[in-house]
Amino acid sequence: MAFTLRQVRYFVATAEVGQISQAAIHLSISQSAVTSAIQELESLLGVSLFIRSPQGMTLTDSGRHFLNHAYSILRSVEDALKSPLPDTSIEGSLSVAASYTVMGYFLPYHLQRLAQWYPGIQLNLFEQERETIERGLLEGQFDMAVVLTANLQHPEIAAETLFSSERRLWLPNRHPLSERPSVGLEDVAREPFIMLTVDEADQTALRYWDSSHLQPRVILRTSSVEAVRSMVANGSGVAILSDLVYRPWSLEGRRIETLSLNDPVPPMSVGLAWRRDLEFSEPMKAFREYFRHSFLAPQLSSSRR
Structure with a gap:
């Protein structure tokens, strides 16, 4: 066989x-x-x-x-x-900033592929919070950034969203809510809630909770995704987080289930950012082209037809 x-x-x-x-x-x-x-x-x-x-x-x-x-x-x-032949003609360095979630759950795989695509480009990486990234882009400390695009605030920062990751309800295995035909924020509001704070996740969450005129029963606010994962898996509470950071097992080997909610919860959008008036260098063009090829190529091809 x-x-x-x-x-x-x-x-x-x-x-x-x-x-x-x-x-x-x-x-x-x-x-x-x-x-x-x-x-x-x-x-x-x-x-x-x-x-x-x-x-x-x-x-x-x-x-x-x-x-x-x-x-x-x-x-x-x-x-x-997916990988084309390496382009050894492009050389130079590129300073790239990324937020915690992007650096931890998205970039590592793509950094390895970028090194294969463009071996002549040296990437200098910086993990920073959104405000520091925006300031660094405006002041020229960073050439580009990979960020949660919905969090960006400065009007002089341009952004291009690559993909959106749906936010779903995280539950321990065999939780009663998983047996229901549909679940909304009103159901979640009755459960103990674990609130993630990193990358302004709590601010995003409070916006959609406020729009629903409901409030979560928060028992813990934490910047650790792994703490949320373990507490949910062990039955301490529930959470609403994106598919990007979802893994079906906690560190203890306990299973985590997910459910889509029937109330509007915005997805987590990941993309590129740069200073709006900045002229792209060849390494910047290459960096953007890699991600456009990886995530936007089907859309771009369709729009040309």
Whole structure:
């Protein structure tokens, strides 16, 4: 029996949603195809990857270990398919600032790919808060930034959004709200709430809470995403955070579920920023072109037709 990417993709999809039926819907295939792929993979590896129960599929220790390898396999394949030949003609340095969330959950993978695309460009990286990034762009300390674009405030800062990550409700496994056909902020307001503060997440949250004329029952305000993850997974409360920072498991190995809310909650938008009147250098053009190719190429192609 051969090892296939299909098996890995179906395994990852099931691990992330915790149910074969939901994985099949996400993949637009039959449940039997997902079941067969997982069984084939378990046979090849000689271990059980999931504990099966009426409530769904829970990863075993071997399954959690293999999940990390599966993510690496899929990233490597995606990288091989997307990366063009290196452009060694562009040389120079580029000072790039990024906020905490962007630096921790988005940039590392792209930094490695950028080094392959443009080996002649030296990137100087700075992790800063939004106000410091805006000031640095205006004063010429930073050439460009990768930020949460909705947070930007200075009118002299230009921005281009690359993608938007939906904010969903985070719940511990088997929480009563996960059994409801729909959940809104009124339901969430009755639960103990963990409020993330980093990258002005609390200010964003309070805006959509205020617009709903409701208030969360906050039991903890923290700048640590991992603290939120662990507290939710261990049943201390719930949170509303973006898919960008979501991982299905806490550090303790407990599962975290997510639900889309039926009330309007703005997504978290990530993109590039620069001083509006700045003339782009060749390294700046290359940096922007990489991200445009990675995230906007289908949109740009469609707009030209």
